[in-house]
Amino acid sequence: MFRFLLGRLAVLIPTFIGVSIIAFSFIRLLPGDPVALLSGERVMSPERHAEISHQLGFDRHIVVQYLDYLWGVLQGDFGISIVTKKPVIDQFLELFPATVELSLCAIIFAVVVGIPAGVIAAIKRGSILDQLIMGTALVGFSMPIFWWGLLLIIVVSGILQWTPVSGRISLMFFFPSVTGFMLIDSLLSGQDGAFRSAFSHLILPTIVLGTIPLAVIARQTRSAMLEVLSEDYVRTARAKGLPTFRVVGIHALRNAMIPVVTTIGLQIGVMLAGAILTETIFSWPGIGKWMVDSVFRRDYAVIQGGLLIIAAVIMLVNLAVDLLYGLINPRIRH
Amino acid sequence: MKKLTTLFAATALATLMAGTAWSKTFVYCSEGSPEGFDPGLYTAGTTFDAAAHTVYSRLLEFKKGTTETEPGLAESWTISDDGLEYTFKLRPGVKFQTTEFFTPTRELNADDVIFSLERQWKSDNAWHGYVTGGSWEYFAGMGLPELLESIEKVDDMTVKIKLKRKEAPFLANLAMPFASIMSKEYADKLQAEGKMNQLNQMPLGTGPFAFVGYQQDAVIRYKAHPDYWGGKQKIDDLVFSITTDAAVRFQKLQAGECHLMPYPNAADVEAMKADPNLKVMEQAGLNVAYLAYNTTQAPFDKPEVRKALNKAINKQAIVDAVFQGQATPATNPIPPTMWSYDDTVADDTYEPEVAKKMLEDAGVKDLSMKVWAMPVARPYMLNARRAAELMQADFAKVGVKVEIVSYEWAEYLEKSKDKARDGAVILGWTGDNGDPDNFLDTLLGCDAVGGNNRAQWCNKEFDDLVTKAKEASDVAERTKLYQQAQAVFKKEAPWATLDHSLSIVPMRKNVEGFVQSPLGDFAFDGVDIVE
Numbered sequence: 024m025f026r027f028l029l030g031r032l033a034v035l036i037p038t039f040i041g042v043s044i045i046a047f048s049f050i051r052l053l054p055g056d057p058v059a060l061l062s063g064e065r066v067m068s069p070e071r072h073a074e075i076s077h078q079l080g081f082d083r084h085i086v087v088q089y090l091d092y093l094w095g096v097l098q099g100d101f102g103i104s105i106v107t108k109k110p111v112i113d114q115f116l117e118l119f120p121a122t123v124e125l126s127l128c129a130i131i132f133a134v135v136v137g138i139p140a141g142v143i144a145a146i147k148r149g150s151i152l153d154q155l156i157m158g159t160a161l162v163g164f165s166m167p168i169f170w171w172g173l174l175l176i177i178v179v180s181g182i183l184q185w186t187p188v189s190g191r192i193s194l195m196f197f198f199p200s201v202t203g204f205m206l207i208d209s210l211l212s213g214q215d216g217a218f219r220s221a222f223s224h225l226i227l228p229t230i231v232l233g234t235i236p237l238a239v240i241a242r243q244t245r246s247a248m249l250e251v252l253s254e255d256y257v258r259t260a261r262a263k264g265l266p267t268f269r270v271v272g273i274h275a276l277r278n279a280m281i282p283v284v285t286t287i288g289l290q291i292g293v294m295l296a297g298a299i300l301t302e303t304i305f306s307w308p309g310i311g312k313w314m315v316d317s318v319f320r321r322d323y324a325v326i327q328g329g330l331l332i333i334a335a336v337i338m339l340v341n342l343a344v345d346l347l348y349g350l351i352n353p354r355i356r357h
Numbered sequence: 358m359k360k361l362t363t364l365f366a367a368t369a370l371a372t373l374m375a376g377t378a379w380s381k382t383f384v385y386c387s388e389g390s391p392e393g394f395d396p397g398l399y400t401a402g403t404t405f406d407a408a409a410h411t412v413y414s415r416l417l418e419f420k421k422g423t424t425e426t427e428p429g430l431a432e433s434w435t436i437s438d439d440g441l442e443y444t445f446k447l448r449p450g451v452k453f454q455t456t457e458f459f460t461p462t463r464e465l466n467a468d469d470v471i472f473s474l475e476r477q478w479k480s481d482n483a484w485h486g487y488v489t490g491g492s493w494e495y496f497a498g499m500g501l502p503e504l505l506e507s508i509e510k511v512d513d514m515t516v517k518i519k520l521k522r523k524e525a526p527f528l529a530n531l532a533m534p535f536a537s538i539m540s541k542e543y544a545d546k547l548q549a550e551g552k553m554n555q556l557n558q559m560p561l562g563t564g565p566f567a568f569v570g571y572q573q574d575a576v577i578r579y580k581a582h583p584d585y586w587g588g589k590q591k592i593d594d595l596v597f598s599i600t601t602d603a604a605v606r607f608q609k610l611q612a613g614e615c616h617l618m619p620y621p622n623a624a625d626v627e628a629m630k631a632d633p634n635l636k637v638m639e640q641a642g643l644n645v646a647y648l649a650y651n652t653t654q655a656p657f658d659k660p661e662v663r664k665a666l667n668k669a670i671n672k673q674a675i676v677d678a679v680f681q682g683q684a685t686p687a688t689n690p691i692p693p694t695m696w697s698y699d700d701t702v703a704d705d706t707y708e709p710e711v712a713k714k715m716l717e718d719a720g721v722k723d724l725s726m727k728v729w730a731m732p733v734a735r736p737y738m739l740n741a742r743r744a745a746e747l748m749q750a751d752f753a754k755v756g757v758k759v760e761i762v763s764y765e766w767a768e769y770l771e772k773s774k775d776k777a778r779d780g781a782v783i784l785g786w787t788g789d790n791g792d793p794d795n796f797l798d799t800l801l802g803c804d805a806v807g808g809n810n811r812a813q814w815c816n817k818e819f820d821d822l823v824t825k826a827k828e829a830s831d832v833a834e835r836t837k838l839y840q841q842a843q844a845v846f847k848k849e850a851p852w853a854t855l856d857h858s859l860s861i862v863p864m865r866k867n868v869e870g871f872v873q874s875p876l877g878d879f880a881f882d883g884v885d886i887v888e
Contacts, residue, residue, distance in 0.1 A: 316390055
């Protein structure tokens, strides 16, 4: 297991360096003067330009600049936002819980609905139910998030008025952030109805963000189940007269879950991409919306730093998934 | 962050104790996050709405719904005979807001005014560079560093500003967001504590609403300032619910989650008008779109040729096709909400037959010309290519052949300035200080030839009128001069004036007292919710 971990890390480190080079080059490759982009000043005298250029270290050799940048990154210095003047990492940490909360809910939703749907489709292979589930999954998979989100808002919030339109909680509630997770904070606040409000605000974004992973998980579960169900040991189990529930639930499902876990892990990266759109539609104050807002604000320091942090997070998540996979399936360690 | 958390907790407690039963909360679904809360540092309307029009007030204010100025923190002012010295008498008894983060001990005085302006002007001022990378873009953009001679304190309640030359729009400039008056006492305290950056994050001023807290990209909270010099507001709490997507803003408005929203999608406006719970306000925005001929080139150097072409353009058709009716055809180079707008000026009517004859009389035959179409949508021109195509068809009817050209946006702006440019250019302008000078001199003055004056039009009669108006300080006199200038403009026709787009503001039916600003900003003093 230790060698497996080392092997994974050996891949991870060059990848991270590669991403850091891309992030570093980002400002320098953009059209326009990097000094102006990073300082946010549009009108500068030549003296001022030289001064800022010196402050930012642009007058040094490019390799020295990069090493300096990388050294800063390793110490958690991802730059300072041009707009808010706050460290990028601080803003990230402030907003990340909102994204995690939404992503967790979405993945739970996708798993809780997706796996049973896939299992049912596999058992009832070829039936109308199977076709219905797989058809729906296909539609869900190909649904543009923006359109799907707006459609749900218009129908569920607008016409039916079942859920609020956007945000994390009703603006009537106002309490300090303790954990950053609204579901927990609203309970801690002790305010009447706060949790209910936080929960109802989560419903639509969860569905929207969870739709694509749900479709993928359902399809993956179905095909993994079908494969497992045709294995000899399942036939043996059936021949022994075990009830279908035991065969499917205990013998088949456990083995079918192995590829599904990888799929779920891979969906986390997809989810962060989806969060950018979902958070924007639902005014959800997480890192996805933060990136989009930063693009509109031309806050290049945030875009640069934020991309690197997000890339690092995705890499770490993938590493964790790999390790987890290695644990449940010893074969792939070799 | 800790501080902010404490602040949230304290306010939450205060809100709880006050009870929500009788507090009136007005929710505004704003379109974006402010860049910061020091209006001097930024140029975006979003920032001005969130900082300048809530927390701060200025020496002069724009009279609600107009571009005229009226006394604000300055109760009155006198201008010396040579027009170079402005003496402002400050309003007595103006109180700064008391917030969780600062309790003022004194009322507004001359020091606050001097501090607010000098920090933007003097590079040796300790506050000049207090935000790294921040610059006083509007202050510089309005030419104030070159214009100002000195700012002096005459006594506690009197400030004298000396100018290097006469400049009538100066007073209007002082009503702009960048000239918001800050508290020097608060700034001194922050400086002593080494927390200067806080001035841009936790603002404090003399405006109608006091800042409570900001959660990045999500919500900004304000409370009514109980001692506001203009009287306490009818609403107790003002909340900016930041909602970047226009379709979502509309849904929130419909669901009653907010009371008013800016910038609706054009496609939603009909549905908004049909909703019994909503009402929609509209007025001409402070902008103009135009087709600028190159008046230095034959045959466009002849006014009668330009006039003839103007008569060949079916403006109403352009407005209908490009804006779906959400614009009005333009007659003058300034919008109708601008003071000094001359509504006696007659527009060139659409008469292709007459136009054809006029061209023949001017000896123009088989004319072919270029029309430049902007590659981007701007508020004053949503689809320049479509407009250009319509003009192409219109001109064809009078025997003029049109070739449509376009460039990348930055290149378009640069190339179209060239004096030797070939062809007529579609472009427009949105005013920023509510002064006619900002249109007439900036876009059509002789000094602007080779720059903003895309018609390369230097007409002595017009230029004299506009220059004289810039130097006159009496509004009535300036109005007269600008109206004469508009008549000269129409007679000489350096542009075909195309349209003024409408600014549309949907809100809940129960919102009262909101006044649309021709300058395009959103201010909520005087607003009320009735049940």
